[in-house]
Amino acid sequence: MKVSKILPDTLIKYLTCIYINQIWNKSSLKITLKRFTFDTKLRRVMHVFRSTCYYYLRRAPSIIRDPLAQLEIQPGSFKTKLGACGPLVDGPDYTFVDGRPTPLANHQRRRMNEQRELAVKVLKLMDETQFAIDREQRLNVGERSKREATLAAKLKPKGHLLKQS
Numbered sequence: 001m002k003v004s005k006i007l008p009d010t011l012i013k014y015l016t017c018i019y020i021n022q023i024w025n026k027s028s029l030k031i032t033l034k035r036f037t038f039d040t041k042l043r044r045v046m047h048v049f050r051s052t053c054y055y056y057l058r059r060a061p062s063i064i065r066d067p068l069a070q071l072e073i074q075p076g077s078f079k080t081k082l083g084a085c086g087p088l089v090d091g092p093d094y095t096f097v098d099g100r101p102t103p104l105a106n107h108q109r110r111r112m113n114e115q116r117e118l119a120v121k122v123l124k125l126m127d128e129t130q131f132a133i134d135r136e137q138r139l140n141v142g143e144r145s146k147r148e149a150t151l152a153a154k155l156k157p158k159g160h161l162l163k164q165s
Contacts, residue, residue, distance in 0.1 A: 092102035104112075156162075 092108075093105055095102055
């Protein structure tokens with residue numbers, strides 16, 4: 001079957017599905033199109049299309065809204081970093097025209113809970129670290145005072161120092 005007989009939209013949809021399937025399955029990103037015969041102009045167009053697809057699909061796979069691709073995405077596979085911020089991450093998915101507040105989406109609630117749990121863990125670890133530092137200082141002070149007391153007991157005052165005390 002020759003590509004020149006296929007409509008361009010059909011070809012683009014076909015190649016998009018191939019790219020999406022290959023990227024999500026983590027197989028090689030090269031597509032062998034040896035079955036088709038191309039003229040030179042179409043080959044250049046396909047090269048640009050391949051590089052564009054590779055760039056967008058590898059850089060930002062979450063922007064793809066293709067229903068076939070959404071079926072292959074496993075839940076939780078595109079977690080945002082906890083430092084990620086911006087209107088696409090923090091903002092609501094939709095807004096009301098009359099200005100009513102938008103309810104939180106499930107992913108926003110989940111992110112808030114994850115960040116809250118992480119903050120609790122960080123505060124707990126900071127308290128434990130501060131306790132360990134304070135304990136080490138107390139032990140050092142106690143050890144130093146014991147050493148000084150031992151030295152003071154060994155070295156007794158003699159002569160005029162004994163008469164003064």
